[in-house]
Amino acid sequence: MRFMMIVKSTKDSEAGVMPSQELFDAMARYNEELARAGVLVAAEGLHPSSSAIRISYPEPGGKAKVVDGPFTEAKELIAGFTLIEVKSRVEAIEWAMRMPDPHGFGEGEVELRQVLEAPELTQDSEALAKELEMRAQVTRKPRS
Amino acid sequence: MKKSAVHRSIDGIWRIESPRIIAGLARMVRDVGLAEDLAQDALIVALERWPETGMPDNPGAWLMTTAKRRAIDHLRRNKLRDRKYEELGWEIDRQHEPDWDEALDDPVGDDLLRLIFTTCHPVLSAEAQVALTLRLLGGLTTEEIASAFLVPEPTVAQRIVRAKRTLAAARVPFEVPPKAELAARLSSVLEVIYLMFNEGYAATSGGSWIRPMLCDEALRLGRMLAEIAPDEPEVHGLVALMEIQSSRFRARVSPSGEPILLMDQNRALWDHLLIRRGLTAIERAERLGRAFGPYLIQASIAACHARARTASETDWVRISALYDALSQVAPSPVVELNRAVALSMAFGPEVGLEVVDALMQEPSFKNYHLLPSVRGDFLMKLGRKQEACSEFNRAASLARNEKERELLLRRASESAAQ
Incomplete structure (x- = not known):
């Protein structure tokens, strides 16, 4: 299963201030560890929201409204993400806990989200039933 | 922390740390079975102790240290150490024990x-x-x-x-393994990983979109191997092949569970992140500038399909050339059959038919339904309907899968009707 570790923005990341060399190295080491364990799928950092646009649909069925960045509320913005492929939720949590504090001055925040898998996206009840049956066949108890 | 919560965390930690711990211990005790037992002992200690004491700051290091102590005890107790030292040609010197702390550090993944x-x-x-x-x-x-x-x-x-x-x-x-054996032993490792992947792949024919655990495990091992043995082009070739094949999981089965052929798959359902990873792995292999081995060639073929935005954009000429190369380095009847299909797509059915006709005497294909099925397809395209019909009927009689048999019988009756 895939998980996304989302690094939230801070005032600094929004201002385009680069992380310290120390933090940069720590992140590089962490990513290397993910890669060496074979779990790293993708990792990207994003530009500050000053170069972003936001498209919203305030009216149902209406026209799109476009607003230029920057956006306020840094904590609700995303500064980057790391996508990992792991066997279980606990493994994902363990990896997420090992990510270095992404900013290092009290504003660091990482959010761990699970990526939807195909069966969860389908509306076809017959297919879902089949899927569940298949899963039941191979259901495993957790390590005892 | 609650006991159950600690146990759950240990589960995650174990998954991450156990290969490294077992590998490090195996180097100490020279026995993978014993190494696993010692690592398991450390895990049991953690399961007992951590709910009481709380989690250590660095649980991985804690497990490693605990396991290592047990290994040292074991070596001392059984006087195995002395024998091992002799075997290794080391001097027996109680004052100068090897520094296992340093010895267990594995910065480049050699133990793994x-x-x-x-x-x-x-x-x-x-x-x-x-x-x-x-x-x-x-x-x-x-x-x-x-x-x-x-x-x-x-x-x-x-x-x-x-x-x-x-x-x-x-x-x-x-x-x-020493240099002289390395190539053969590496190909044995790659074979195991690919076998694991294919086991998982085959298991999905029942109609599931989730990538089965064995495919995930094989992919993870391959990715891991690519990091610890980055100079081996075939490792990247195998990783690329698995990444690209995995990218098609969502598209290869219909909602009712029928397999969908590559050419008929909805390419929007392909996992483009995995395709990109596959293409990157191929580039890594190519940069090493060595001859293409069978995995890299197969990955390159898979990449031709992955790069084509629609089935009609497929570069069959390049695929034919790659199958030519594959039949040189890893000749097999199955490769020949695939080469025939690629040639027919690139240069016309008569070219493919020539290759298939040469396979007709192949003993391992005597009961293989795909041979008459492919031959029937070529004959049909060449307008030789009677022959096509009998080939489809023969293919249907050999097919083990019910859905495939139905399809082949339908094609047989279609070719007879026209």
Whole structure:
């Protein structure tokens, strides 16, 4: 299963201030560890929201409204993400806990989200039933 | 922290740390079975102690240190150490014990590499190699391995016990093979990983979109191997092949469970992130500037399909050339049959038919439904309907899968009607 570790923005990341060399190295080491364990799928950092646009649909069925960045509320913005492929939720949590504090001055925040898998996206009840049956066949108890 | 919560965390930690711990211990005690036992002991200590004391700051290091102490105790107790030292040609010197702290550090992943070469050692059967690799490098329980292969748990447990015994009896050294053996031994490792992947791939024919555990495990091992053995083009080739094949999981089965052929798949459902990873892995291999091996060639073929935005954009000329190359380095009747299909797509059915006709005497294909099925397709395109009809009928009589048989019979009656 895939998980996304989302690094939230801070005032600094929004201002385009680069992380310290120390933090940069720590992140590089962490990513290397993910890669060496074979779990790293993708990792990207994003530009500050000053170069972003936001498209919203305030009216149902209406026209799109476009607003230029920057956006306020840094904590609700995303500064980057790391996508990992792991066997279980606990493994994902363990990896997420090992990510270095992404900013290092009290504003660091990482959010761990699970990526939807195909069966969860389908509306076809017959297919879902089949899927569940298949899963039941191979259901495993957790390590005892 | 609650006991159950601690146990859950330990589960995650174990998954991450156990291969490294087992690999490090195996280098100390020179026995992967014993190494696993010692690592398991440390895990049990953690399961008992952590709910009381709370989690240590660095649980991985804690487990490693605990396991290492047990290993040292073991070496001392059994005086195994002295013998091992002799075997290794080391001087017996009680004042100067090796610095196991340093010795267990594995910054470049050499111990993991040694471990995978050991679990994939040719002295073991393919089944044993796969089971032991999943167990020691994947950190999977016997139960998990059993359910992945749909076999009873005791069968897998037996397999693993026997595999460890075989390794010990054969005195398989815990090492990266010497240069002269490296190529052959590496291909044995890659074979195990690809076998694991294909087991998982085959298991999906029942109509599931989720990537089965064995595919995920194989991909993870491949990605891991690519980091610890980055100078081997075939490792990247195999990773690329698995990434690209995995990218099609969502598209290869219809909602009602019927398999969808590559050319008919909805390409929007392909996982483009995995395709990109596959293409990057191919580039890594190419940058090494060595001759293309079978995995890299197969990955390159898969990449031709992955790059085509629609089926009609497929570069069949390049695919034909790649199959030519593949039939040089890894000749087999199946490769020939695929080459025939590629040639017919690139240069017309008569060119493909020539290759297929040459395969008609192939004994291993006597009962293989795809040969008459492909031949029937070529004949149909050439307007030789009577012959096509009888080939489709023959293919249908050989097909084991009900859905495939239906399809072939339909094609037979279509060719007769026209």
